[in-house]
Amino acid sequence: MSESQGLQIDWAGLAPLVIVFVAAFAGLLVEAAVPKARRLPIQVALAVAALAGAFVAVVLNADKSGAVFSIGGTAIGSVIIDGPGLFLQGTITMLAIVAVLLLAERRTVKGGDFVAEAAVVADSAADVEQRREDGATEIFPLTLFAVTGMMMFVTAGDLLTMFVALEMLSLPLYLLCGLAKRRRLISQEAALKYFLLGAFASAFYVYGMAMLYGFAGTVDLAGINQAGVSSGQPRMFLYIGVAMIAVALLFKAAAVPFHMWTPDVYTGAPTPVTALMAACVKVAAFGGLLRVFNVGLSSSAWDWHLILTVIAVATMIGGAIFAVTQRNIKRLLAYSSIANAGYLLIGVIALGEAVGQTMFYLAAYGFTVIAAFAVVSLVRDGDEEATHLARWAGLGKKSPGTAVVFTILMLALAGLPFTSGFTAKFSLFAAALQADELGLVIVGVVSSAILAFPYLKVVVLLWLNEPAPDAPTVNLPSPMAGTVVAAGVAATLILGIAPGFLLDIVDQASTFLNT
């Protein structure tokens, strides 16, 4: 044993993270070294290449299962490569590629949707000045940092690593939220709100981690799980710790009652950033939830099952009911994302039997929602996005192609057969029924029925209402946004009609290490 006292690192397992992380730094160097006019193509190419490379690295790691770091042959659980971790990393990179393309869209708004400095006082002279300039390209390294955080979040094997990942994915996002070129004040408000509430959530997390450490004597998830059976410490530590950690994670996942930030942030942030949050952050947040509850807390399932069930019910019903009353398309999608968080929570509560199906749902939902936000970013009144629903009336007459695409996406979100929405709901609900969660499934179904109404309302507006004389125009997307929409719709339909291949993959990749 003596010859292997040093730290051993499985570099292949770490490669996806390293690639994106290094690319993020390289992006910073590009900002410093390359003239402004030439930055955009380099940054986009760098980001896409890094994410694609990370995806390849994830695929090459398939079938791997183990800790990345070990000392003297003893695994250190800080980064764990296993089936769910790899699948979620792969999903995040794929979705991030799509999101990066949307971030790079420059044809809808001259110079892009972003300003360079978030903190300039809104509508001050300096602000007006920076709005005239081409958008900032720092958004790409920022995005890559956030994506690194997300990829680390879903493979973190102890609470400490998870916390670092949580901060790493959150901080760039706070900044990105404040960079919208139009409606600066709302954008800044969104950033501040997200930051303050996110900071609270982080504090909860650290406090919860301390409690769990006090209970289990370790921050390692597998160790905490063992302690759930064997620890002699007062169980109150466990309860408080689980509650605090859950608050932080459910905040990121946008579950009721920790959802308040979602509609405001989704509305205020630049739409491409909203798409990134709705797709990638959701995957990361639920990846973390799945891991914490399956690996770290499955032995204490009796202690948290009831409260998490209550939260899931509140999230499903609350999200659906609030969605009904929305008049702004981004807020509507925000509440729909809250309701979807509720369905995903069913998968978390169902534990081991539903891990694969929850991941399938995440992938299916991610592509649909990213395409939906991409369409939102294309429907414009002059320079601004036409987010008020009334402005969308009669879009089917003026831009039938866009309206068809958006209708498909809405029907997918409503869970109609032949779309990924149905496939995802079917497999998730089936897994939950196998885990004897009939009550939650029925609530999920009722919530889906309520939620179908707002989606249908949008379809009615698109096709059955007369367009206003000054109806918004649909910008012909550049290849960038066009690719985003096409990829999202293609994934929505393929996963609806021929989901067999992905179902097989999640089936094989559904077992966490150490469970």
Add this chain to the structure above:
Amino acid sequence: MNELPLLSALVAVPLIGAVVVASIKRENANAARWTALGFAGAVAVITALVAVGFDYADDAPWLQFTESYTWISAWDLNLSWGIDGIALLLVALTAGLTPIAMLAAWRDLDSVQRSVPTFFALVLALQAAMLATFLASNVLLFYFFFEAMLVPMYFLIGSYGTGPKKQYAAVKFFLYSLLGGLLMLVAVIALWVNNGGVFDWATLVEAEPLADGSLQNWLFLGFFIAFAIKAPFFPFHTWLPDAGGAAPAAVAALLVGVMDKIGTFAILRYCIPLFPDATKTFAPWVIGMSVIGVVYAAFVAIGQTDLKRLVAYTSIAHFGFIGLGIFAFTQESATGAVLYMFNHGLATGLLFIVVGFLTLRRGSAQIKDYGGAAKTLPLLAGIFLFAGLASLSLPGTAPFISEFLVLFGAFTENEPVAVVAALGIILAAAYVLWMYQRTMQGDRNPALDEVPAMKRDLTLREKALVAPLVIAILGFGFFPQPLIDAIEPAVDNTLGFVVDEPADLPLGADNE
């Protein structure tokens, strides 16, 4: 296995047709019409081939022309098709009624700024989905099309409908059906989980029914409520008058004539064989609902001021008869109920189409806008009366046979119920005749003379499209035996799950 995949073709042809027609440019409206009619004609030809090749013998296999192709193996979801006598009748009804509805809507869109190719593409898509639900022999496959058919119908009502409430009607229709469908989805999944991951209908039916009584009851309810909404049975009916009132008349003919039959068809195909004990448990309740529906809907129909809503309410009353026939569990009543489904499609389809002729001419479906219209439209009025009389089950028309069988069968089981339901016949006479009198007879509404179209009697196209329906209603009124021969084996097989010995007593024998 047959040499030709006829049933796959029945689903694929209209689906391909929908895509082809949808890709026709808006300006080429006539090309779209004829192409769509061509595809619908092809479906009719394939249906005829199936009907010819079908084995009508009593001991023939339950499902015939079976085909199966793997789709999503993880869920046991296969493209499995099969047809029994009941489905055969309904497939024939669909295949026959769709081209007629297309012809009826031929000129409907001339005056409105709506895309003609899209309309006909939606009708073909609807036809494909409806045929698929009749032909599917895999529970999940059935569910797929059961839900998917909402989309074309939603657009047909919401986008091509008439009246100020068409959007409301379309959304109400969609949400009602979706809620039922989602409840059914829970039951579908639970069935799957509790049967070892099997969705194949034949396998499920051959397996022992679920031993857990309360589970079986819940699953039955999950399926039944979806079908009761679809049918619709009282008290799940409130979407139908709105949808039927707002839909274009030709679409309403398909909605009430065919799509609603999927509910009653599915009760026979799924509820009874899969959940026989629960079916028996709930039968008295369903019979109660059916009888209330018969009487209640008839009274409401009498009070209607809108022709299309009136016809929609008459259908709800008729679905009460069908429910009564199925759940009385006698061979006569069940045979009658299946026959009723077919005949009602003919009679109500015709009635809706004729109402469509009227409203297109007058520009209104309000009864008060008519009066004495028969003077200038003698032929149209005659067909209207004929359709009305068929719908009230006058002897000599096809619906009479079915209503008689239902009441006869129900009477042998439960006299008071049959007596109350028989009230429905009297009420039917009231609403049909009063409707006819208020629109066609009596003092002529002077406003009618100001509408030139109200002086134009049936055109050649209109004559051509009502003729087959009139002939069928009269023909099957006098010679129903071929239809009964087709459905009896399937009805016997179905009833075998809920009756200890299949009641194969000869017609007219005393059951006491």
